[in-house]
Amino acid sequence: MDHLLVVNAGSSSIKFRIYAVLPGDRLDLDLKGAFDGIGAHPHLFADDDHGRRVEDDAFTAGQVPTVAAALDRLDDWLLERLGGERPVAVGHRVVHGGPDFANPVPVDDAVIAKLEALVPLAPLHQPNNLLPIRIIRDRLPGVPQVACFDTAFHRGHPDVADRFALPEALYREGVRRYGFHGLSYEFIAHRLAEIAPDLAKGRVVACHLGAGASACAMVDGRSVESTMGFTALDGLPMATRTGQLDPGVVLYLVQAKGLGAAAIERLLYRESGLLGLSGVSADMRDLEASREPGAVLAIDYFVHRIVREIGALAAAMQGLDGIVFTAGIGENSAALRARVMERLAWLGLVADPAANARRDTVVSAAGSRVQALVVPTDEEFMIARHTLATLRAMAPAG
Structure with missing residues (x-):
């Protein structure tokens, strides 16, 4: 075999x-x-x-x-x-x-x-x-x-979601918004079509929340916008990565602090995010178990940014039918899901606390205008499917 x-x-x-x-x-x-x-x-x-x-x-x-x-x-x-x-x-x-x-x-x-x-x-x-x-x-x-x-799933974005407000020559060189976690989002789209076909055809924000974190707006199972851009630094704060950052901060680090490229890369990729905010840990489990003020701040900031990005992605889609929590934090932290859903009540999302505590697939209440689901991701399955399809395409005809 x-x-x-x-x-x-x-x-x-x-x-x-x-x-x-x-x-x-x-x-x-x-x-x-x-x-x-x-x-x-x-x-x-x-x-x-x-x-x-x-x-x-x-x-x-x-x-x-x-x-x-x-x-x-x-x-x-x-x-x-x-x-x-x-x-x-x-x-x-x-x-x-x-x-x-x-x-x-x-x-x-x-x-x-x-x-x-x-x-x-x-x-x-x-x-x-x-x-x-x-x-x-x-x-x-x-x-x-x-x-x-991980970038392939996002390649169909419209120009307004794909570009920075930079000269055209830089875009032609490849300086553009790519988006990441695409294999995860592709699996979520595939899985939603099986378990919630009506929702899969609608407007969904999928939140991949783990050591790396991002959110993706999907309409009819296709990515139309994402929080990540040119690199995997953009958007949501992550375990040790900054998330969205005013580029003027980088200029300040160069001009006023005298930092070189290697030091800035280390700061932005390895010393920031939940670790930098908390001073305690990059791991959400440690932060949720801690009473240190920095840990509380890091979680508050993470929730704030998730909710803010969901709102922005909903605006980009001109509406919202559902959200999906996935990846390590999204699948396993009932407390974080509860806080995010509470902050989205204005959009018509009504949480089901018991279902959320059990980590049911559907964690929103019956009748909630916006649905909320927990869907475990499976990037490896998508890789296997793509690999087999590519292998078959490589085979000589006849």
Whole structure:
């Protein structure tokens, strides 16, 4: 039986899945897992298709100091798990596709070169997305690899949502609003069509709230506006990223504080957001458990920005039929969902506190004019679908 491998690599973790390809190109999840804590407390774990734990190994930091070292161990383990058989293809999440990539593409040297040029636009993600591609090319030559982009879902935006008020020459060079978390939003659109088809055809704001956070306006399942722009810094505050920032602040940091590009990048990407506001933690669970004033401020600010962006996206769509909470915070923090829904009562959203506490799919009350749902995201499934479709398109005719 043919299998697909999906790899979603970050700075200190690698999420992976193996899908069996069934007749009719149906995808059946065979294995899911992750290698997390790389370089600190490395931990490899995996569950089979019934949710049973089939691997649970801890390592010292010295044994698995880097993502590359983790990939070496993971590759050996996966090949053993597949009985020595190679996957028929490997799909990867790549955060930034730039102006050249509006759809998933087979990976070759030219594609890699273009994606490497985008590293400055996604320094936390792009290098780690590309590393597994290189390693797998060396270890599994001949196995097709497919790059699937977080920016692709947003490529149909109208010009007014796609541009900055900058000279045309910069737009032609690729300085434009791309939007991110597209694989997550694409899955939400796909899932809404199954569980709430009427809502899926309407005007929805999906809120991807995790260590990275953004919101996306969707009309009839298509992205029309997003809070993220040229880079994954824009919009909502995140675990360690600023979110929306007056560009004059960057000029001030250069001119008055004497900071260089590297120091500013570190500040904006790694030292700001919930961590910078709270001085306590970048993790929402820690903040919700803390009584420190900074933690309270960070949560208040996060809620304020979410509500503000939902209002702006609703205005862009000229109305709002529903909101969707997804990703780590969105799916798991009932307290944060309750605060956001309370602040949206003026739009006609009436929360159901009991349903919200249970994390039901629908967390708004019956009769609420604006619906609120909790929908777990599944970026890896979308990557698998795109990878299989790309693989089939690569096959010679006849």
